[in-house]
Amino acid sequence: MEKCCQSCGLPFNEQHQQFIAKESDGSDSIYCNLCYQDGKFTNPDIALDDFIESLVPHLTGELRLGSEAEVRNQLGELLPTLERWK
Numbered sequence: 001m002e003k004c005c006q007s008c009g010l011p012f013n014e015q016h017q018q019f020i021a022k023e024s025d026g027s028d029s030i031y032c033n034l035c036y037q038d039g040k041f042t043n044p045d046i047a048l049d050d051f052i053e054s055l056v057p058h059l060t061g062e063l064r065l066g067s068e069a070e071v072r073n074q075l076g077e078l079l080p081t082l083e084r085w086k
Contacts, residue, residue, distance in 0.1 A: 005034075007031050007036065008082075019033055019034060055075060056075070059075075
């Protein structure tokens with residue numbers, strides 16, 4: 001499986017390498033810099049369902065990855081398997 005942000009699922013492929021966050025020791029994080037900065041989550045208290053709802057407009061709008069229902073279902077399946085949400 002391709003490495004991805006363990007919070008939002010952003011794939012860490014060649015196209016998205018610049019989004020890999022850094023830990024305080026300078027090492028690569030398992031999170032992207034949209035979810036994680038300066039050693040902590042950018043929105044630490046958000047619930048999984050609220051996080052999914054915050055992603056839906058971005059993934060259905062400018063990225064056009066499917067309908068709201070499709071994207072919501074895909075995120076609902078993927079995100080609970082990621083380290084942040086386990």
